[in-house]
Amino acid sequence: MIQVEHLTRRYGSQVAVKDLSFTVPTGQICGLLGPNGAGKTTTMNVLTGYLSASEGRVIISGHDILEEPMEARRQLGYLPEQPPLYPEMTVEEYLRFVAELRRVPRTQRAEQVRKAMNRVAAADMAHRLIRNLSKGYRQRVGLAAALLGDPEVLILDEPTVGLDPAQMIEFRALIRQLGRKHTVILSSHILSEVSAVCDQVLILSHGQLTAQGTPDQLAEQLADRTRLQVLVLGNAEIAARAVHGLDGVQEVHAEEENGKTRLEITLNAGADQKQQAAVSLALAAAGCAVLHMETEALSLEDVFLQLTEFDPQEEDPPEPPEADEDGYEDDVVEPDEEEGGPQP
């Protein structure tokens, strides 16, 4: 279980994450979605205790990450964007090192390392030096390391980046499997991945949470239109004219092909069976037989683009300070030019 309350993180005068609050209940897979620079990695770094929060609290399995760091970290498995691997060690050596770091009792270490390697299908690389592994295998080793100690919470930062399609599918299946017993937060900017794997989606933009919900909920929430794809037998012009005047129809596109017309009808949001029936009857009345009718809901991609296009910072530009009654301006701290962004 992860609880984040009013998390804010600043790098100098730049705010990377602003007033972020969310909860991930146990056993759920939560996706952090956002364009590059939205603050996903910063959020994850704060969640794992690598960075501290400028304001706010993070509670992992009931332990505050800053006040009870040891207990909280024991319940955390972290796979950063670049897995922290030591190139000069072999896979088995590295995993055994991580197991020792994570306080796995000596008697269980070998067993847990073996199980983790089998889980990520990297057992045949056990004695290979990490510097000789391919990117896909390095990700797997990183994930295996995150699994050691059987932590309750798994935090994965862009886990499938750089993998080939087959590996990506395997990885996602693995994450779904893990999600049954662990609480998982994964970040991604691949929408299909998030909608395929996650139970809950958080959309971040410019450091702020702009939407939250299941992939379907989000699509529903933000739909301002529904689209009907209709295939009719008949002339394009007649079909289009028949539908055009109907209630709730915004736009009609017609394309004719071999005597059949493909219509794309954009209706107002909340179009239900009544509208579909009206469209179908209107077409029948005009002499066009309906062969196929399909509703097209708003995809997560459209939701994403819609939500991340607008910049919350542009909504309210800061007003210039005005002089007080006594003629003096309030003290304004100018943002330091050189301090922008994370330090190297």
Place this chain on the structure above:
Amino acid sequence: MIAIFKREWKSIFSGMLGYSLCAAYVLVGVLYFWVYNLLNLYPDFGYTLYSTTFAMLVFIPILTVRSLAEERRARTDQLLLTAPVGVPSIILGKYLAMVAVFTVPVAVLGLCPLVMRMYGIVSLAKAYGALFGYWLLGCAGIAIGLFLSGLTENTILAALSTFGVLLLSYLMPGIQTLFTVGSLLALGVFGLLAALAGLLAGIRSRSLTFGMLVFLGLCLALGLLYGLQSAALTSAFSALLGALGLFTPFESFIYGIFSIPAVLYYVSIAALFLFLAGQGLEKRRWN
């Protein structure tokens, strides 16, 4: 901590680094031993050790540079800082591994007095006392190297700064004689230090005014001191330089004095810089 110790030790000896460093150091030590003690029949092993201390100027930077700077560069510090391991454990684990690596050539050189014994009468207590002081000197130097390595991501910068600091320390007796000349020079150097302090204060508080105030305040204090008691200034300066000279307390070991103050000095330096190294790691979280 033990996990980190084991890993660091294995890592240093996984490639050629550990072996070549230890071999080179033993080579230098044995060379001086051969020339001073065996060829020229000098009975003092302590003096031989003192002559080899320059080798530490190269050994320590190379040894310590990869401890923290490399971790930061390769982002493996993310693993250490998100594991249920405290910062003191991390620092101590790394430090002890490096001390262990340093102990290897020192232990080999420890065989030298026994060789001398075969050919004459040698005070083993004096020789091994000197060896112990020598080892402590190295441990203090390694702590300084660890701290400096944690300040940057750039391994070359870390190595060079460790080398620079140790070199300055090494040349400190010479520098000290330069500065006993006049209190004006001492004033100048202290003035520079005041400027540095002002700069640091200004950067930390992000306010030019505060930095300037600190600088002016210190200058005022220095001016008063110079006007009223310039001798105090020179002696204070001398004392400051003396404290920075890492290699001078070892000299008492050469004369056969097992100097407890020197032992304490080395232990304190090591403790101080280990503490600062830990603070450096913690600071990264809050930045």
